[in-house]
Amino acid sequence: MMQIKSLAEYEETYKFSVEHPEEFWAGIAEKFLWKKKWDKVLSWNFTDPQIKWFEGAKLNITENCLDRHLEKSGDKPAIIWESNDPEKPSVTLTYKILHEQVCRFANVLKKNGVKKGDRICIYMPMVPELAIAVLACARIGAVHSVIFGGFSAKSIADRINDSACKLVITADGSFRGSKQIQLKEVIDDALIGCPTVEKVIVLTHTRTPVSMLKGRDLWFEDEIKLVDTICPAEEMDAEDMLFILYTSGSTGKPKGVVHTVGGYMVYAGYTFANAFNYQPDEVFFCTADIGWITGHSYIVYGPLSQGATTLIFEGIPTYPTPSRLWEVVEKHKVNILYTAPTAIRSLMSFGKEPLEGIDMSSLRVLGSVGEPINEEAWHWFDEEVGHKNCPIVDTWWQTETGGLMISPIAFVTPLKPACATLPLPGIQPLLVDENGKEIEGNGVNGNLCIKFPWPGILRTTYGDHERCKQTYFSTYPNLYFTGDGCMRDEDGYYKITGRVDDVINVSGHRIGTAEVENAINMHAGVVESAVVGYPHEVKGQGIYAFVIYPKLHDEPELTKKDILQTVTRVIGAIAKPDKILFVTGLPKTRSGKIMRRILRKIAEGETTNLGDTSTLLDPGVVEEIIASAQQL
Numbered sequence: 095m096m097q098i099k100s101l102a103e104y105e106e107t108y109k110f111s112v113e114h115p116e117e118f119w120a121g122i123a124e125k126f127l128w129k130k131k132w133d134k135v136l137s138w139n140f141t142d143p144q145i146k147w148f149e150g151a152k153l154n155i156t157e158n159c160l161d162r163h164l165e166k167s168g169d170k171p172a173i174i175w176e177s178n179d180p181e182k183p184s185v186t187l188t189y190k191i192l193h194e195q196v197c198r199f200a201n202v203l204k205k206n207g208v209k210k211g212d213r214i215c216i217y218m219p220m221v222p223e224l225a226i227a228v229l230a231c232a233r234i235g236a237v238h239s240v241i242f243g244g245f246s247a248k249s250i251a252d253r254i255n256d257s258a259c260k261l262v263i264t265a266d267g268s269f270r271g272s273k274q275i276q277l278k279e280v281i282d283d284a285l286i287g288c289p290t291v292e293k294v295i296v297l298t299h300t301r302t303p304v305s306m307l308k309g310r311d312l313w314f315e316d317e318i319k320l321v322d323t324i325c326p327a328e329e330m331d332a333e334d335m336l337f338i339l340y341t342s343g344s345t346g347k348p349k350g351v352v353h354t355v356g357g358y359m360v361y362a363g364y365t366f367a368n369a370f371n372y373q374p375d376e377v378f379f380c381t382a383d384i385g386w387i388t389g390h391s392y393i394v395y396g397p398l399s400q401g402a403t404t405l406i407f408e409g410i411p412t413y414p415t416p417s418r419l420w421e422v423v424e425k426h427k428v429n430i431l432y433t434a435p436t437a438i439r440s441l442m443s444f445g446k447e448p449l450e451g452i453d454m455s456s457l458r459v460l461g462s463v464g465e466p467i468n469e470e471a472w473h474w475f476d477e478e479v480g481h482k483n484c485p486i487v488d489t490w491w492q493t494e495t496g497g498l499m500i501s502p503i504a505f506v507t508p509l510k511p512a513c514a515t516l517p518l519p520g521i522q523p524l525l526v527d528e529n530g531k532e533i534e535g536n537g538v539n540g541n542l543c544i545k546f547p548w549p550g551i552l553r554t555t556y557g558d559h560e561r562c563k564q565t566y567f568s569t570y571p572n573l574y575f576t577g578d579g580c581m582r583d584e585d586g587y588y589k590i591t592g593r594v595d596d597v598i599n600v601s602g603h604r605i606g607t608a609e610v611e612n613a614i615n616m617h618a619g620v621v622e623s624a625v626v627g628y629p630h631e632v633k634g635q636g637i638y639a640f641v642i643y644p645k646l647h648d649e650p651e652l653t654k655k656d657i658l659q660t661v662t663r664v665i666g667a668i669a670k671p672d673k674i675l676f677v678t679g680l681p682k683t684r685s686g687k688i689m690r691r692i693l694r695k696i697a698e699g700e701t702t703n704l705g706d707t708s709t710l711l712d713p714g715v716v717e718e719i720i721a722s723a724q725q726l
C-alpha cells in the first residue's frame with residue numbers, strides 16, 4: 095500500500111516529499127488508524143527546537159499495532175519467539191492472543207496505580223512478555239523506558255531517577271548464550287536509590303531464586319490471572335509521549351531521547367514497509383535487542399503496525415554453535431533478516447562450515463544497521479548468506495531519528511557495497527564543513543546534517559530541553575546535527591564514515607568516552623584517564639583507555655581487571671575497555687585540554703605522523719606513551 099515499486103517512483107516520491115512535505119506525510123498518515131484526524135500536519139522550528147506533527151489528532155498506537163489487524167489477521171502469527179536454548183519449543187502468539195495479553199497486562203498496570211503519563215522502567219530478557227509490557231504501557235498511555243539487560247544497577251538507578259519512574263517490570267533473570275544475568279538482583283541493587291518506584295512486577299523466566307519484597311514486589315504470573323481481558327485503548331494526542339530511550343552522548347550522563355505517539359508510529363511503519371519490502375505472510379527477523387531503538391522500531395512498533403510477523407530471538411548468533419543464527423532462519427523460514435555488521439563479522443570468522451547443509455532459501459531481503467559495514471563483511475553477507483539473490487539494505491539512522499533515514503529500498507535502489515545509498519522520502523540530508531557552510535556537489539566529505547523535520551525526529555531530551563537544543567540543534571543553526579561524518583560520492587550516494595564526536599561505536603552500541611572516563615576515574619588510585627576508540631576486527635571499534643595510576647603495585651594485570659570491574663559496576667559490561675595502558679601523564683595543551691587526536695593515533699598504532707604537536711605542554715609524555723603502547 096505504501097510501498098515504492100521502482101526507481102522512477104522513488105525519484106518522483108522523493109521530489110514530491112521535499113516540495114510538499116505536509117501533503118506527503120498526511121498521505122502516509124492516512125493509512126493508519128486515528129480516533130480523530132489532525133488539525134495541522136506540521137509546525138516546527140529548529141531553534142527552540144519545537145516540532146509537532148499531526149497536531150490535534152487522537153489515536154492509540156496499540157490499536158494500530160493490534161486491534162486493526164484482528165478482523166482480517168487475528169489468527170496470523172504476530173510474534174514468534176525462539177528461546178536461547180535450541181531444545182526449548184518456540185512460542186507463537188497470534189494477533190488475537192497478543193491483543194488479549196496486552197490488554198490483560200495493561201489492566202495489571204492499571205490495577206497497580208499506573209496512569210497515563212506515568213513513566214515505567216522495563217528491564218527484561220528478550221521474551222514475548224517484553225513486547226507485551228511495552229505495548230501494555232502504550233495501551234494505557236504510560237511512557238515506557240526500556241533499559242538494555244547489560245546495564246548495571248547504577249546505570250539503571252540513574253535512568254529511573256532521571257524520569258522518576260513509578261513502576262519497574264523485570265524478570266528473575268535472563269539467558270544470553272551460556273551466561274545468565276540475575277536481572278531482579280540488579281534491580282534490587284538499583285532500587286536502593288530510587289524513591290519514586292512503588293511497585294516491581296517480576297516475570298518468572300530463569301527460575302533463579304529471587305528476593306520478593308513485601309508490599310513492593312509482585313509476580314507477573316499471579317497478577318495477570320486476576321484481571322479482565324478487555325482494556326479500552328487510552329485516547330492519546332499525537333504529540334503525547336510514547337517512550338523515553340536513554341543514549342550516550344559525547345559529554346556527561348546519558349540523555350533520555352523522547353519520542354511521541356503519532357509521528358513515531360507513522361515513521362516506523364512507513365520505513366518498515368518500504369525499505370524491507372515486507373510482503374504479507376513473511377517472517378521478519380531483527381536480531382537487535384528491544385532495549386535499543388532498533389528493537390523498538392523494527393521488532394515491535396514498525397512490524398506490528400503493518401500486521402507483520404516479527405521474530406523475537408532470546409539468544410546470541412553463536413550459541414550453542416556458530417550455526418545457530420542460520421538454524422533459526424531455517425527453522426522459522428525467515429524471509430527478511432536484519433542484523434548488525436559486528437554479528438556478520440563474528441559469524442564470518444567461523445568460515446563457511448557453519449552454513450553448510452542449512453536451507454536458507456526462504457531469505458529474500460537482508461539488512462544491516464548500527465555502524466559502518468566494511469566491504470568484506472558486506473560481500474560475505476551477500477554471497478554466503480544471500481547467495482547474491484537478496485538485496486542488502488544498509489540502513490543508517492539513530493535513536494534520535496526514530497526510524498531509518500538513509501537507506502536503500504529493497505528491489506528499488508541500485509546498491510553499492512557498504513553504502514547507505516540515498517535518503518528515504520521526506521529526508522533532506524546535507525553535508526557541512528566545520529564552519530557550518532554547506533558543501534555542495536558530489537565526491538565530497540562533510541558532517542551530516544538534516545535540514546527539515548520528519549515525523550520520527552526526537553522532540554526533546556527528557557526533563558532537559560536545553561540539552562536537546564545544545565546537542566542537536568546548536569552546532570549548526572537551523573540544522574539537526576547527527577554527529578556523523580559522511581561522504582557523498584560521484585553518484586550522489588551517501589556513505590557514512592563514522593562519528594565525528596567523542597562517541598565510540600562498539601558492536602553497534604554507542605558509548606560516550608566521557609562516561610567511560612568518569613567510571614574509570616571512580617576507581618581508587620586512578621588519577622586521570624582518557625578514552626578513545628580504535629579499529630577492532632569484530633566490534634568495529636574497541637575502547638582504548640590511557641590511565642594514570644601512580645602507585646602501581648607488582649600485579650598491574652590484576653589492577654586492570656579491578657578497573658574493568660569498576661566500569662562494569664558503574665556502567666555495565668558493555669562499556670569495558672578492550673585495552674588499558676598505564677601512563678604517567680596525558681598529552682595536554684597548555685590550557686590543559688587532552689589532545690585526543692594524538693591518543694587516537696597511538697591507539698591505532700599510527701605513531702609516525704602525529705600531526706601538529708606544537709601546542710603540547712610536554713612532548714616527552716607522548717614519547718613515553720608511544721614506547722609503552724608498543725609493549726602492550
Ligand code: PRX
Pocket residue numbers: 341387388462463464465466467488489490491492493494514576577578590591592593599602603604
Ligand atoms: O554513527 C551512526 C551509527 O550508529 C549511530 C546511532 O547509534 P544508535 O542511536 O545507537 O542507533 C543505532 C541503530 C539505529 C549513528 O550516529 N550507525 C547506525 N547505522 C549505521 C551507522 N553507521 C553507518 N552505517 C549505518 N548503517
